[in-house]
Amino acid sequence: MVGAESESNPTARRLLEIFDRLLAAIGPRGWWPAETPFEVMVGAVLTQNTAWKNVRQAIDNLKQAGLLSPEAIHRVSLERLARLIKPSGYFNVKAARLKNLTALVMEAGGGDPPRLLRRPPDRLRTDLLAVNGVGTETADSILLYAAGVPIFVIDAYTRRILSRHGLAEPDASYDRLQKLFMDHIPPDTDLYNEYHALLVALGHRFCKPKPLCDECPLQGLG
């Protein structure tokens, strides 16, 4: 039914057409830029409303300090953690959030991220959302890019792109936008991975608040 729907349903065809165009124009992104699942989790928190370039600085600092493990982040002082992640902004808030997320790994995963991430997706998402500092996008980023769960990640770029192409209202809820993708695109982890990464890349290059529609690869899709 999914395959048939993608041929007959106009929305499904448009969404897949967007993916095809982006992949052809931009190429595979190789996301998530991290070496371990726990690094994905840390990056997901640090990149909240923050340019990735700044996040990379912060992660490099953590790496160099040997603090990119649950045990290390659990032990380090809040003050030192905040100082190390300073380049990524909101450093006091994010230091606490990293502690909170790490606490989940410690108590639920016994300090072993894969053990936490192997939980049933619904349970894992609920547990992640219960952490103060983890919202829908952060949780879903961890589900998709660390746990390999086929769930679609929505971010500010995705919302902007969909609304500019008449596929959604500008103020549509996170859940609604996520449902739009997941109702029309088969739940494939690699596909969802690439699609979200491509949307972010398009956002970076063309779909800014002041759009650069002249050279946008999605020109002419409405």
Added chain:
DNA sequence: CACCAGGCAAGTA
């Protein structure tokens, strides 16, 4: 100089 970036939680009504 102003504006933006791969959000989220807490406070208010």
Added chain:
DNA sequence: TACTTGCATGGT
């Protein structure tokens, strides 16, 4: 529920 505000660095 819906809206507002604080959080903060670094790039353009």
